[in-house]
Amino acid sequence: YSLLAISALLAMGSAGTLFDFTTLPNVDSWKEVSDTVRTPGKSKGVLTLQKTQLFQRGVFFAMLNPQPNGACFAGSVTRLPTTITSNPSSVQLKVRAQGELSHWKVYFNSDTVKYNYEKAFECPLN
DSSP states (O other): OEEEEEEEEEEESTTOEEEETTTOSOOTTOEEEEGGGSTTOOOEEEEEEEEOSSOEEEEEEEEOOOOTTOOOOEEEEOOOOTTOOSOOSEEEEEEEEEESOOEEEEEEEOSSSOOEEEEEEEOOBO
């Protein structure tokens, strides 16, 4: 398994902060999206909040089970805030990773503003 610790997901420009996992009361609106939507899929992804007396953060756990051709995925999805009224000029993530996965991806798709954004990134392992 691997995990990604998330402090904040920020969009600069007019959108401001999209998700601040240090203050979110819950992640109930986030749903798992993994390769189990296909018959042979066996991967799992879970987003949860880690809350202690000193801090709070989001943690995404991923267990990937590749098919013979290497295909596999696990993720979490939610609707973007309705405060987005234009395309963000940039995106900033505050994350760190543990485990075997070093490559991650963030993807935005908006129904209210016609844009898509997808970016793969590497995260140093801790």
